[in-house]
Amino acid sequence: MSYEWDWDAVRDSLPLLWHGFLTTLLATVLGTAVAAVLGLLVAVAGRVPTRLVTVPVRAVTEFVRSTPLLVQLVGAYAVFNTVDPLTIGVAVLGIHYASYLSEVYRAGIDAVPKGQWEACRALSMSPRRTWQAVILPQAVRKVLPALGNYGISMFKETPFLAVITVQEMVAKAREYGADHFTYAETFTLAGLFFLAASYPTSLLMRKLEKRLGH
Amino acid sequence: MADFYSYFFDHMSAVWSGLLVTVEATVLGSVVALALSFVFGFAAGSRLPLARGVSRVVVEFLRGTSLYVQLFWLYYAFPLLAGYELSPLFCGVVALGMNYGAYGSEVVRGALNAVPKAQWEAAVALNMTPLQRMRRVILPQAWVQMIPSFTNLLIQLLKCTPLLWLISAADLTTVVQQMRDRTGATTWAYLTLLVIYFVLAYALTLLMNALERHAKSRLGLRTDRRSLLRRRGAGPAREPETAGGPS
Numbered sequence: 001m002s003y004e005w006d007w008d009a010v011r012d013s014l015p016l017l018w019h020g021f022l023t024t025l026l027a028t029v030l031g032t033a034v035a036a037v038l039g040l041l042v043a044v045a046g047r048v049p050t051r052l053v054t055v056p057v058r059a060v061t062e063f064v065r066s067t068p069l070l071v072q073l074v075g076a077y078a079v080f081n082t083v084d085p086l087t088i089g090v091a092v093l094g095i096h097y098a099s100y101l102s103e104v105y106r107a108g109i110d111a112v113p114k115g116q117w118e119a120c121r122a123l124s125m126s127p128r129r130t131w132q133a134v135i136l137p138q139a140v141r142k143v144l145p146a147l148g149n150y151g152i153s154m155f156k157e158t159p160f161l162a163v164i165t166v167q168e169m170v171a172k173a174r175e176y177g178a179d180h181f182t183y184a185e186t187f188t189l190a191g192l193f194f195l196a197a198s199y200p201t202s203l204l205m206r207k208l209e210k211r212l213g214h
Numbered sequence: 215m216a217d218f219y220s221y222f223f224d225h226m227s228a229v230w231s232g233l234l235v236t237v238e239a240t241v242l243g244s245v246v247a248l249a250l251s252f253v254f255g256f257a258a259g260s261r262l263p264l265a266r267g268v269s270r271v272v273v274e275f276l277r278g279t280s281l282y283v284q285l286f287w288l289y290y291a292f293p294l295l296a297g298y299e300l301s302p303l304f305c306g307v308v309a310l311g312m313n314y315g316a317y318g319s320e321v322v323r324g325a326l327n328a329v330p331k332a333q334w335e336a337a338v339a340l341n342m343t344p345l346q347r348m349r350r351v352i353l354p355q356a357w358v359q360m361i362p363s364f365t366n367l368l369i370q371l372l373k374c375t376p377l378l379w380l381i382s383a384a385d386l387t388t389v390v391q392q393m394r395d396r397t398g399a400t401t402w403a404y405l406t407l408l409v410i411y412f413v414l415a416y417a418l419t420l421l422m423n424a425l426e427r428h429a430k431s432r433l434g435l436r437t438d439r440r441s442l443l444r445r446r447g448a449g450p451a452r453e454p455e456t457a458g459g460p461s
Contacts, residue, residue: 003295066415067408068373071387075404078394159282163380170283174290183290187283195278202278 009182010189016176017186020169021193024158027089027168031158032151034094039101040140044131046106065099070160072096077164089161097154104146108139145209152198152205169193218399222406225393232389233410239306239375239385240414244368246311247318251364254315255322269319276316281374285309289381302383306375314371321363325356358429365422369415386410 045057064072073092080088112135120130162171173190177183222229257269276284288309293299300308329352337347376387387407394403423444427437 003297063408063412066369066373067411068376068387070374070376070379071404071407071411074391075400075408078400078404156278156280157282159280170280170286174286177290181294183286184292184294187287187291191279191283191287194280194283195275198280199274199278 003184006180006182006185009176009180009185012180013173013176013182013186013189016172017169017189017193020167020172021197023086023166024155024168025197027086027093027158027161027166028151028155030090031093031097031154032147034090035097035101035150035154036147038094038098040105040136042098042102043105043109046102047109061099061102064096069093069096069157070163073160073164085161085164085166089158089164089166093154093158093161097150100150101143101147104143104150105139108143109135111142112138141212145205145212148205148208149202152202155198155201156194215399215402218393218397218402218406221393221397228389228393229386232384232386235303235378235384236372236375236386236414239303239310239378239383240368240372240418242307243310243314243371243375246307247314247367247371248364250311250315251318251322254319255326258319258323259326273316273319276312281309281313282377284313285377285381302378302381305381306378306383310371310374314367317367317370318364321360321367322356324363325359326352328359329355354429354432358426358433358435361422361426361429365419365426368418368422372415372418373411 042057042061046054048054069092072095073089076088076092077085116134116138117130120134125133158168159170161168162174165171170187170190173186174183177186254269254273257265258273260266260269285305288300288305289302292305333351333355334347337351342350375385378385379387379391382388390403390407390410394400397403420442423442427442430437
């Protein structure tokens with residue numbers, strides 16, 4: 001049985017998908033921002049010299065990063081049922097990826113030479129100033145390419161938000177496909193959208209990685 | 215809380231059958247992924263430009279188009295194009311296998327490249343056939359390097375199996391969701407579900423640690439017994455997005 005490819009459906013669904021694509025992009029950018037900030041906080045909290053802080057922080061990040069994003073999303077949506085779905089989506093994506101990124105930051109912080117810490121002590125800098133002026137600027141620079149790569153990963157996982165009724169691209173593709181029975185066209189188109197956005201970005205990240213001397 | 219758990223333990227057989235589907239999808243998906251990892255990984259390191267090119271294109275395509283879309287495409291679009299339907303579990307296994315196989319191929323390629331050049335040369339100097347060289351010299355060393363990355367990918371794959379719920383396979387997530395609907399105990403249902411996945415992930419980590427220890431001992435490297443209980447490596451959960459991009 002041969003299938004008749006419906007170019008009209010491709011043309012008709014394009015504006016709809018584009019609209020959804022913008023939502024996907026928005027969720028990714030906000031989610032990455034949340035993950036970048038939260039991940040940094042978690043990494044710094046992991047260096048606090050008391051186990052009262054480090055042990056619970058590590059346990060929570062380990063739990064978050066070992067459990068499925070989809071279940072976290074659906075669970076958060078069901079529990080906080082009065083909050084707007086996009087907000088929940090961004091928060092859960094942000095928290096989930098923060099658990100990965102905290103490890104990346106941690107590695108970045110560990111890579112700052114010991115002499116830098118000692119020099120700060122010798123200059124009797126406050127801990128706050130040590131982090132702000134010396135350690136973080138060096139650590140974050142090393143972390144940037146990895147942050148970008150996780151952003152791309154997150155981008156490809158934002159379709160999960162469709163499950164909690166966020167109108168992103170795949171939700172639109174599914175809706176249009178169901179109405180017109182053109183799943184083949186709309187899902188293929190959605191896949192190509194992802195490829196067209198994520199592949200150039202990952203090439204860019206690679207360039208950045210090279211420039212920052214990895 | 216008590217309501218939910220009495221319901222949960224009264225319907226353990228449903229939980230087991232859901233767990234079975236989830237484990238099945240994970241195991242079969244990772245077998246497919248492992249096979250594809252080696253196929254694409256070897257092709258990427260091949261001397262034939264055609265093999266390298268095909269592997270590159272396929273891998274970038276599979277990594278670039280999002281697992282979620284691939285799964286939905288297989289489940290909704292493929293039957294339209296091909297004229298016959300696939301079972302949800304089969305769709306899941308194929309989609310998970312292909313997607314993680316693409317990520318895994320970078321692991322294989324990287325590990326093969328990481329085996330010191332002198333080892334390849336020595337094997338050639340000893341007049342080994344290409345097959346012997348791979349089987350006796352290169353792979354045992356590369357395999358040890360691959361295991362930690364494969365562990366991370368395996369956990370990622372496990373964490374994507376709840377997608378099966380969306381294409382109506384009766385996996386663990388589906389079963390616990392149904393229990394939540396019956397009992398109305400939202401928080402406890404989802405917490406329980408998360409804890410089960412966490413336990414599964416930890417069990418897989420222990421298994422992979424044991425495998426790593428075995429692989430290392432074959433190379434004459436000793437590992438501490440306590441390291442069998444350690445958590446996953448601190449490295450990134452996924453390999454860099456374009457490990458093999460144009461250079």
